[in-house]
Amino acid sequence: MSRRVWIVLAGVVAAAVFALSGGEYSLWQWVALTRELSAERALVADLRRQVDSLGRVAKLVETDLDTQERIAREKHGLLRPGEHVYRVVTPTEP
Numbered sequence: 001m002s003r004r005v006w007i008v009l010a011g012v013v014a015a016a017v018f019a020l021s022g023g024e025y026s027l028w029q030w031v032a033l034t035r036e037l038s039a040e041r042a043l044v045a046d047l048r049r050q051v052d053s054l055g056r057v058a059k060l061v062e063t064d065l066d067t068q069e070r071i072a073r074e075k076h077g078l079l080r081p082g083e084h085v086y087r088v089v090t091p092t093e094p
Contacts (some may be wrong), residue, residue: 020027060067072078079085 025033061071077085
Protein backbone atom coordinates (compact mmCIF):
# COMPACT_ATOMS: atom_id res chain seq x y z
CA MET A 1 0.00 0.00 0.00
CA SER A 2 1.10 3.47 -0.65
CA ARG A 3 1.88 6.08 1.96
CA ARG A 4 -1.24 8.05 1.06
CA VAL A 5 -3.50 5.05 1.76
CA TRP A 6 -1.84 4.60 5.18
CA ILE A 7 -2.39 8.27 6.03
CA VAL A 8 -6.07 8.10 5.02
CA LEU A 9 -6.52 4.85 6.96
CA ALA A 10 -4.85 6.38 10.03
CA GLY A 11 -7.11 9.43 9.71
CA VAL A 12 -10.22 7.22 9.54
CA VAL A 13 -9.09 5.20 12.56
CA ALA A 14 -8.32 8.40 14.49
CA ALA A 15 -11.73 9.81 13.61
CA ALA A 16 -13.43 6.58 14.75
CA VAL A 17 -11.52 6.56 18.03
CA PHE A 18 -12.40 10.21 18.62
CA ALA A 19 -16.06 9.56 17.78
CA LEU A 20 -16.23 6.69 20.29
CA SER A 21 -14.15 8.13 23.13
CA GLY A 22 -13.91 11.84 22.57
CA GLY A 23 -16.27 14.70 22.20
CA GLU A 24 -18.72 15.92 24.79
CA TYR A 25 -19.95 12.40 25.65
CA SER A 26 -17.94 9.32 24.89
CA LEU A 27 -19.50 5.99 24.07
CA TRP A 28 -18.80 4.81 27.64
CA GLN A 29 -20.41 7.89 29.15
CA TRP A 30 -23.41 7.41 26.87
CA VAL A 31 -23.79 3.80 28.04
CA ALA A 32 -23.53 4.91 31.69
CA LEU A 33 -26.10 7.67 31.13
CA THR A 34 -28.46 5.21 29.45
CA ARG A 35 -28.22 2.87 32.45
CA GLU A 36 -28.74 5.77 34.83
CA LEU A 37 -31.79 6.87 32.82
CA SER A 38 -33.33 3.40 33.11
CA ALA A 39 -32.71 3.35 36.87
CA GLU A 40 -34.28 6.79 37.26
CA ARG A 41 -37.31 5.76 35.19
CA ALA A 42 -37.77 2.70 37.41
CA LEU A 43 -37.55 4.94 40.48
CA VAL A 44 -40.15 7.33 39.03
CA ALA A 45 -42.48 4.39 38.31
CA ASP A 46 -42.07 3.15 41.89
CA LEU A 47 -42.76 6.61 43.30
CA ARG A 48 -45.88 6.91 41.14
CA ARG A 49 -47.14 3.60 42.55
CA GLN A 50 -46.51 4.88 46.08
CA VAL A 51 -48.34 8.14 45.35
CA ASP A 52 -51.31 6.22 43.92
CA SER A 53 -51.39 4.00 47.00
CA LEU A 54 -51.23 6.98 49.35
CA GLY A 55 -53.98 8.67 47.35
CA ARG A 56 -56.25 5.67 47.88
CA VAL A 57 -55.48 5.67 51.61
CA ALA A 58 -56.16 9.41 51.83
CA LYS A 59 -59.51 8.96 50.08
CA LEU A 60 -60.43 6.17 52.51
CA VAL A 61 -59.49 8.34 55.50
CA GLU A 62 -61.65 11.17 54.17
CA THR A 63 -64.70 9.13 53.18
CA ASP A 64 -64.79 5.69 54.84
CA LEU A 65 -66.24 5.66 58.35
CA ASP A 66 -64.73 2.28 59.26
CA THR A 67 -61.25 3.55 58.38
CA GLN A 68 -61.80 6.73 60.37
CA GLU A 69 -62.98 4.72 63.37
CA ARG A 70 -59.99 2.34 63.15
CA ILE A 71 -57.53 5.25 63.04
CA ALA A 72 -59.25 7.01 65.96
CA ARG A 73 -59.25 3.84 68.03
CA GLU A 74 -55.57 3.14 67.31
CA LYS A 75 -54.37 6.70 67.81
CA HIS A 76 -56.46 7.73 70.82
CA GLY A 77 -57.12 4.36 72.45
CA LEU A 78 -60.89 4.70 72.15
CA LEU A 79 -63.09 1.82 73.28
CA ARG A 80 -66.55 0.72 72.32
CA PRO A 81 -69.08 0.13 75.09
CA GLY A 82 -68.36 -3.23 76.73
CA GLU A 83 -64.71 -3.41 75.64
CA HIS A 84 -61.91 -3.62 78.20
CA VAL A 85 -58.26 -2.62 78.03
CA TYR A 86 -55.65 -5.13 79.11
CA ARG A 87 -52.23 -3.64 79.78
CA VAL A 88 -49.20 -5.77 80.20
CA VAL A 89 -46.74 -4.05 82.52
CA THR A 90 -43.23 -5.39 82.72
CA PRO A 91 -41.61 -5.07 86.12
CA THR A 92 -38.76 -2.62 86.40
CA GLU A 93 -35.55 -3.62 88.09
CA PRO A 94 -34.81 -2.04 91.49
